[in-house]
Amino acid sequence: MALAPEDHRPTDDGRRTRRPLNLERWDEIVDAAGEVFDKKGYAAARIEDIAARVGLLKGSLYYYIDSKEDLLFAIVDGNHSRGLAVIDEPPELTTAAPPIRLGAFVNRWIGIVSAVPGYAAIAERDLRRLSPERQGIVMGKRARIHRFVRTIIEDGIAGGFFVHGIEPGLTANNVFDLLNGISAWFRPGHPLSYDELAEHLRRLVLRGLGADPDAYPAALP
Amino acid sequence: MALAPEDHRPTDDGRRTRRPLNLERWDEIVDAAGEVFDKKGYAAARIEDIAARVGLLKGSLYYYIDSKEDLLFAIVDGNHSRGLAVIDEPPELTTAAPPIRLGAFVNRWIGIVSAVPGYAAIAERDLRRLSPERQGIVMGKRARIHRFVRTIIEDGIAGGFFVHGIEPGLTANNVFDLLNGISAWFRPGHPLSYDELAEHLRRLVLRGLGADPDAYPAALP
Numbered sequence: 001m002a003l004a005p006e007d008h009r010p011t012d013d014g015r016r017t018r019r020p021l022n023l024e025r026w027d028e029i030v031d032a033a034g035e036v037f038d039k040k041g042y043a044a045a046r047i048e049d050i051a052a053r054v055g056l057l058k059g060s061l062y063y064y065i066d067s068k069e070d071l072l073f074a075i076v077d078g079n080h081s082r083g084l085a086v087i088d089e090p091p092e093l094t095t096a097a098p099p100i101r102l103g104a105f106v107n108r109w110i111g112i113v114s115a116v117p118g119y120a121a122i123a124e125r126d127l128r129r130l131s132p133e134r135q136g137i138v139m140g141k142r143a144r145i146h147r148f149v150r151t152i153i154e155d156g157i158a159g160g161f162f163v164h165g166i167e168p169g170l171t172a173n174n175v176f177d178l179l180n181g182i183s184a185w186f187r188p189g190h191p192l193s194y195d196e197l198a199e200h201l202r203r204l205v206l207r208g209l210g211a212d213p214d215a216y217p218a219a220l221p
Numbered sequence: 222m223a224l225a226p227e228d229h230r231p232t233d234d235g236r237r238t239r240r241p242l243n244l245e246r247w248d249e250i251v252d253a254a255g256e257v258f259d260k261k262g263y264a265a266a267r268i269e270d271i272a273a274r275v276g277l278l279k280g281s282l283y284y285y286i287d288s289k290e291d292l293l294f295a296i297v298d299g300n301h302s303r304g305l306a307v308i309d310e311p312p313e314l315t316t317a318a319p320p321i322r323l324g325a326f327v328n329r330w331i332g333i334v335s336a337v338p339g340y341a342a343i344a345e346r347d348l349r350r351l352s353p354e355r356q357g358i359v360m361g362k363r364a365r366i367h368r369f370v371r372t373i374i375e376d377g378i379a380g381g382f383f384v385h386g387i388e389p390g391l392t393a394n395n396v397f398d399l400l401n402g403i404s405a406w407f408r409p410g411h412p413l414s415y416d417e418l419a420e421h422l423r424r425l426v427l428r429g430l431g432a433d434p435d436a437y438p439a440a441l442p
Contacts, residue, residue, distance in 0.1 A: 041347075043265030125346060126262075163428070166421065170413065173406055174399055174425060181398025192391065200387065204395060207384070208429035 008074035021064055028054050029061070030078070033071035034119035042072060042126040073134050075123040080141035082112045087148040098156030099211040102175075103202040103218070105149065109179050110198035121183040146172055156209065163210030175205055229295035242285055249275050250282070251299070254292035255340035263293060263347040294355050296344040301362035303333050308369040319377030320432040323396075324423040326370065328440060330400050331419035342404040367393055377430065384431030396426055416440070 008030070032053035036045045047068055051061040065071060086108045093101055127138060150172040156162035179201060186197060203213040229251070253274035257266045268289055272282040286292060307329045314322055348359060371393040377383035400422060407418060424434035 041262040041264035043262035122346075125343075166425075167413065170418075170421065171425070174402070174422070177402025177405075178395055178399050181395070181402060184398075185394055192388065197391075200391065201395070204387075204392070204429045207431060208425045210428060 008070075008078060025054075026064075026074075029056075029064070030071060030074045031117065033068075034075050034117060034123060037072065037075075037126070038119035038122045042068075042123070042129055069130060069134070072123060072126060073130055073138075075120060076127055076130065077134070077138055077141070079116060079120050079124065080138050080145070082116065083109075083145045084141050086112055087145055097216070098152050098159060098161045099206050099209075099213075099216045102149070102152050102156065102209070103206060103213070103216055105152070106175075106179065106202040106205055107198045110182070110194060110201060113179065113183055114194040116183070118183070121180070146176070149175055153209065156211070161211050166209070171209070174208075178205065229291075229299060246275075247285075247295075250277075250285070251292060251295045252338065254289075255296050255338060255344060258293065258296075258347070259340035259343045263289075263344070263350055290351060290355070293344060293347055294351055294359075296341060297348055297351065298355070298359055298362070300337060300341050300345065301359050301366070303337065304330075304366045305362050307333055308366055318437070319373050319380060319382050320427050320430075320434075320437045323370070323373050323377065323430070324427060324434070324437055324439070326373065327396075327400065327423040327426055328419045331403070331415060331422060334400060334404055335415040337404070339404070342401070367397070370396055374430065377432070382432050387430070392430070395429075399426065 008026070029050070033045075033050045036049045036053065040046075040049070045068065047061055048058045050068075050071065051058045054061075086105070089101070089104075093104055096104075127135060130138065146169075150168045153162060153166075153168040153171050153175075157164060157166065157168065182197065182201075188194075190197075192200065199218055202218065206213040206216065229247070250271070254266075254271045257270045257274065261267075261270070266289065268282055269279045271289075271292065272279050275282075307326070310322070310325075314325055317325075348356060351359065367390075371389045374383060374387075374389040374392050374396075378385060378387065378389065403418065403422075409415075411418075413421065420439055423439065427434040427437065
């Protein structure tokens with residue numbers, strides 16, 4: 001993939017010459033696709049509906065994409081690229097204690113969960129409708145993100161910061177279920193702000209792993 | 222609704238006389254629907270495909286149902302009825318300490334998560350495709366299940382068993398995200414059994430809420 005991780009704009013694949021498409025316009029198309037997938041379900045969504053939302057004819061949209069799957073991939077892979085950016089830790093944290101690193105990760109992760117459009121979590125469910133190659137790309141990113149959290153948990157257990165006897169990979173899954181779960185029910189306008197929610201989750205996760213959240217600073221990048 | 226909570230077999234609604242349908246046969250049809258919804262997406266699923274899986278013609282299946290939505294409702298409402306059964310606490314627990322009650326709930330809940338077919342969690346996502354009346358029925362059950370957990374958390378905070386300063390309704394959501402999340406990745410054959418997973422989750426939840434899991438018995442109904 002020559003594209004930057006967050007850039008899923010179609011490129012000339014040698015089969016035909018494509019008009020250049022600016023990034024903003026492409027984002028509009030991907031947004032429209034996400035909304036239609038959300039509303040109708042991926043399988044039932046029609047390219048016409050997506051095209052109409054951005055004022056294009058079906059044929060014009062096909063000028064930029066080969067299939068509906070290109071748009072699903074743009075959404076799902078884009079999510080995972082944002083996730084990868086979150087495991088790129090600020091340098092001052094790499095040598096910090098595991099509960100500080102995990103707490104800061106929770107904070108950063110809630111930052112992207114809150115910024116990602118509602119349809120993104122829905123689109124994740126259709127991951128298996130991508131081609132095996134594209135599923136592989138996405139799962140590779142997911143594995144790297146998961147490994148980041150699992151390793152912090154392992155280090156925390158080894159260093160006596162977290163309780164012994166928990167399986168780090170399984171516990172990392174639990175952490176992601178807890179953090180990603182909010183996208184199904186937490187909405188702006190909730191009595192808690194996203195920052196307060198992130199702090200609530202940081203405390204819940206650290207306590208769950210056996211660390212005292214009060215012993216570590218709350219808000220870190 | 223005159224039907225028992227778990228019985229979604231069609232009844233004579235006065236508009237036409239329906240053949241009696243035994244419960245086993247109905248369960249087969251609902252199972253087939255769940256699998257087709259899972260495979261194709263609810264919106265794209267066709268009654269023909271569901272009928273074919275159980276050796277019926279489309280017309281014969283329509284003899285028993287009015288629409289695809291009847292089958293979605295049977296799945297989703299059935300799930301919630303199973304959930305309601307789980308909040309029906311064994312009498313010896315009703316006066317137990319909140320960490321014991323919550324731990325036992327985790328255990329019972331994982332019991333149903335492990336027993337429910339894979340398509341059930343998928344079907345939940347299409348809740349909003351039910352009629353408003355049916356959504357209301359399901360959401361009513363969901364609210365009762367949520368309230369059960371929230372009340373235990375409230376009691377636990379008030380009694381000094383759980384940490385102060387956590388919002389009980391929000392924390393109940395977190396608990397459900399944690400427990401239901403496993404259906405996306407935990408499979409029989411995992412190094413941990415469901416019982417071990419339930420115990421892992423009981424400990425994670427209790428620690429997360431500030432209670433020492435070792436102070437309370439592990440396996441309770």
